[in-house]
Amino acid sequence: MTTHDLTRAVRPRPIRTGGGAALAAWLFNAPALVLLLIFLAVPFGLAIFFSFTNFRLGSPLPLRFVGVENYTSLFSDAEFLQAFANNVIFAVVVVPVQCALALGLAILVNQKIRGIAFFRALFFMPVVLGGAVVSTIWFILMDPSYGLLNGLLRAATFGQLHLRWLQDPNTALASIIVICIWGSVGFQMVILLAGLQDIPSDLYEAAQLDGAGTWAQFRSITLPGLRNTIVFVVTMTTIFAFRLFDQVFVLTHGGPLGSTNTMLLELVKVGYDQQLIGRACAIAVVFFLAVVAFTLLQRRVIKEDES
Amino acid sequence: MTVIARSSRRARARRARVGTWVLLILIGIVFAAPLLFLIVGAFKPGTLVLTEASSWRAFWPSHASLNNFATAITRSQLFTLLLNTIIVTGTIVLSGLVINSLIGYALARFRFRGRRFLLLLIVALAVVPFQAIAIPTLLEMSQWGLRNTYPGLILPMIANAFYIYLFYSFFLAMPVELEEAARVDGAGPLRVFRSIAVPLAGPAFATVAILSFMSSWGELLWPSLMTDDITVRTIQLGISVIRSSPPINQGVVLASVLLAALPVMVVFIVLQRRFIESAARSGIK
Numbered sequence: 001m002t003t004h005d006l007t008r009a010v011r012p013r014p015i016r017t018g019g020g021a022a023l024a025a026w027l028f029n030a031p032a033l034v035l036l037l038i039f040l041a042v043p044f045g046l047a048i049f050f051s052f053t054n055f056r057l058g059s060p061l062p063l064r065f066v067g068v069e070n071y072t073s074l075f076s077d078a079e080f081l082q083a084f085a086n087n088v089i090f091a092v093v094v095v096p097v098q099c100a101l102a103l104g105l106a107i108l109v110n111q112k113i114r115g116i117a118f119f120r121a122l123f124f125m126p127v128v129l130g131g132a133v134v135s136t137i138w139f140i141l142m143d144p145s146y147g148l149l150n151g152l153l154r155a156a157t158f159g160q161l162h163l164r165w166l167q168d169p170n171t172a173l174a175s176i177i178v179i180c181i182w183g184s185v186g187f188q189m190v191i192l193l194a195g196l197q198d199i200p201s202d203l204y205e206a207a208q209l210d211g212a213g214t215w216a217q218f219r220s221i222t223l224p225g226l227r228n229t230i231v232f233v234v235t236m237t238t239i240f241a242f243r244l245f246d247q248v249f250v251l252t253h254g255g256p257l258g259s260t261n262t263m264l265l266e267l268v269k270v271g272y273d274q275q276l277i278g279r280a281c282a283i284a285v286v287f288f289l290a291v292v293a294f295t296l297l298q299r300r301v302i303k304e305d306e307s
Numbered sequence: 308m309t310v311i312a313r314s315s316r317r318a319r320a321r322r323a324r325v326g327t328w329v330l331l332i333l334i335g336i337v338f339a340a341p342l343l344f345l346i347v348g349a350f351k352p353g354t355l356v357l358t359e360a361s362s363w364r365a366f367w368p369s370h371a372s373l374n375n376f377a378t379a380i381t382r383s384q385l386f387t388l389l390l391n392t393i394i395v396t397g398t399i400v401l402s403g404l405v406i407n408s409l410i411g412y413a414l415a416r417f418r419f420r421g422r423r424f425l426l427l428l429i430v431a432l433a434v435v436p437f438q439a440i441a442i443p444t445l446l447e448m449s450q451w452g453l454r455n456t457y458p459g460l461i462l463p464m465i466a467n468a469f470y471i472y473l474f475y476s477f478f479l480a481m482p483v484e485l486e487e488a489a490r491v492d493g494a495g496p497l498r499v500f501r502s503i504a505v506p507l508a509g510p511a512f513a514t515v516a517i518l519s520f521m522s523s524w525g526e527l528l529w530p531s532l533m534t535d536d537i538t539v540r541t542i543q544l545g546i547s548v549i550r551s552s553p554p555i556n557q558g559v560v561l562a563s564v565l566l567a568a569l570p571v572m573v574v575f576i577v578l579q580r581r582f583i584e585s586a587a588r589s590g591i592k
Contacts, residue, residue: 021417024496028413029425031406035466039444040432046443105334111327119331121579122338128575129568130525132543136550136564137341140348140360140557148344151361182337214323243436246527250547264438264528271442272532284439292434 050281057275070282080283083254083261084290086173090180090262091241091294098181099234102188107222109189110196120193124186131246134183139251142166142175166251169259176247176260183247184240188233195229196222231302235295242291263287340366349375349565353556375562379549384537385563388545393570394457395541396523399464403519404512406466411474412500416486426475433468438528445532455536464523470515477511478504517578524571542567 054066074080109120126134141148142165153161165175199221207217223230245264248254254261254269263283271280343366348356350371359365379385413419414426437444444463445454453459481504489499505512530541540548549563 021496022419025413025417025419025422028409028417028496028500032410032466032471033425035406035462036432036468038447039463039466040435040437040440040468043440043443043447044435046446047440050443108327108330108334113324113327113331117579119335121576122335124575124579125338125342125572128521128571130521130543130571132525132527132546133564133568134341136546136560137345139550140356140561141341141344143357143360146357146360148340148360148365151365154361182341239434239436243438245438246525249527249531250550267438267442268528268532272445277442277446280442284442288435288439291436295434 047281047284050278051285053278055277055281057277066278070279071286074279074282074286079258079261080263080266082258083263083266084286086259086261087242087244087263087290089173090177090244091238093177094180094241095234095237095298098185099188099230099237101181102185102233103192103226103230105185105189106192106196107218110193120190123189126183127186129183131183132250135179135247135250138175138179138182139166166260167256169257172252172256172259176244176251179251180244180247188237191233191236192226192229195226199225231299234298234302238295238298239291242287242294263290345561345565345568348558348561350562351375351558353558353560356557356561375556375558376566378556378559379563379566382559383545383549383563385542385545385566387537388540388542389566389570391457391539392524392542392567395460396520398457398461399523400516400519402461403465403467403470404516407470407515408474408505408508408512409500411471412478412504414471414475415478416483416504417496429468429471429475433472435468437463441528441532448533455534455539457539459533460530460539460541464526464529467519470519473515474508474511477508481507513578517575520574521571 051070052065052067053063054061054069055063105123109116109123140146142150144150144162144164144167147165149165150162153163163171166172203221203225204217207221212220243264244262245268248260248262248265249268252260254265264287267280267283267287270276270283344360347366347368348360350368350373351359352370352372353375355369359367359369414422414429448454448459448463453462485507486499486503489503494502525543526541527543527547530544531547534540534544546560546563546567550560
């Protein structure tokens with residue numbers, strides 16, 4: 001999927017037109033549309049609606065409109081602002097780092113070497129395991145007293161250095177970032193690898209004959225050839241970055257001192273644990289707008305880069 | 308070209324090859340070590356998992372036994388958790404393949420009023436993350452008495468705007484001649500779809516199947532909102548319960564994690580060659 005396809009006027013060669021086609025089309029569309037309506041469009045509408053009300057489960061107060069009160073109180077709430085900032089920091093670090101690493105890995109596993117399929121599968125394996133499983137493993141590896149990471153640190157620094165990783169507000173978010181990148185970089189790698197394999201290899205052969213070095217080939221063949229793929233991967237990684245939930249839910253519950261709290265985690269705490277539906281829905285709307293804004297901003301930056 | 312130039316180029320190629328291998332092995336260790344730690348730890352007594360975690364012994368199965376698996380299965384009803392996850396994931400993946408491919412096909416192949424609008428709607432909906440609407444969806448579900456039920460876990464996850472878009476763009480790029488021929492021969496729309504279009508769209512189906520399998524197997528937020536009852540709880544949530552309810556035995560934790568991961572690992576290893584191929588051809592990029 002690329003921006004290209006979306007903006008170009010797509011005119012398919014229809015195999016069916018006329019009245020019969022319309023009937024068939026709506027029969028084909030119906031199951032998905034009904035489900036999308038009930039479980040996506042309606043809840044989305046409800047979220048916007050409730051965000052302007054005082055809706056609270058089990059509350060004796062009648063439902064009434066409170067205007068933008070939920071929003072104003074969110075933006076004066078230190079806990080929410082910290083969660084918002086954590087999401088932004090996370091995205092700003094993870095998106096470029098993870099995409100660059102994924103590109104490096106994709107180029108590495110695109111080499112024609114015996115046994116390369118093993119490495120492709122290995123780098124992708126954490127994605128297969130999923131966030132909860134990956135987090136559980138790293139929780140033990142990052143244990144302050146027994147963990148392997150501190151074992152390695154102590155060995156490398158003769159016992160001088162020793163971190164509390166997930167338990168220290170200064171390193172917790174960084175630790176989460178490391179775990180997330182390790183756990184999901186394989187996904188972007190596979191998509192970029194697919195893009196690499198679409199670049200005709202005679203382009204490289206011609207460049208080699210002209211005496212172009214590795215870097216020149218990367219700049220003038222690989223990057224332009226991967227343009228659409230990279231735009232897609234960056235957009236997708238951004239959306240995933242804002243959705244950060246599993247790792248912090250399993251590992252830190254947002255702590256210590258809110259240093260790993262995220263908007264989604266806050267949404268669940270407010271909406272599910274405290275049953276403040278109106279406020280939780282306001283978080284959902286802010287979350288949605290932030291994702292859209294960040295994605296659009298990035299599109300802009302990428303487009304300007306090109307011209 | 309002089310002999311010296313040629314031999315230096317060959318030397319450079321060899322250096323590049325050695326460099327590639329060194330990189331592959333170093334990065335390979337970073338990815339393999341935690342996985343090996345998981346597998347080895349699952350067979351070790353819980354106390355040793357921790358005390359041996361900071362040295363090379365972390366990767367050595369000392370006092371190996373199957374006790375952790377036995378405890379995981381009996382104490383935390385792991386089979387119930389796994390069975391629930393298989394039911395939920397299986398239904399989501401299979402019905403999702405049917406429903407999302409049907410609408411994707413109709414958008415690509417039929418001309419009808421509202422087609423462009425529908426397409427825009429699908430793209431717009433693909434941006435709405437499920438998590439953002441989880442709370443209102445949860446309210447709908449409780450209203451209908453679907454909390455702690457399979458349908459409650461399954462229904463909201465079937466139709467997926469992103470997968471619809473993948474199918475749509477794949478069908479759009481597919482040559483239309485065979486389908487036209489079948490139509491001239493008098494085959495109805497469903498028939499053409501089922502016996503011509505679907506078999507040709509293997510890569511798209513494989514990609515969507517794997518993506519949707521991985522995401523529903525790994526889903527944590529929705530089951531944690533929807534269930535407080537072990538009878539329908541899924542494995543990811545089960546793991547986080549096992550991790551945090553005393554007495555905590557890290558060996559048992561790792562054994563349950565390994566059992567939870569095994570089905571996806573097997574599915575992936577079986578399908579992985581196809582997956583990377585089909586990701587390339589399904590237009591996911």
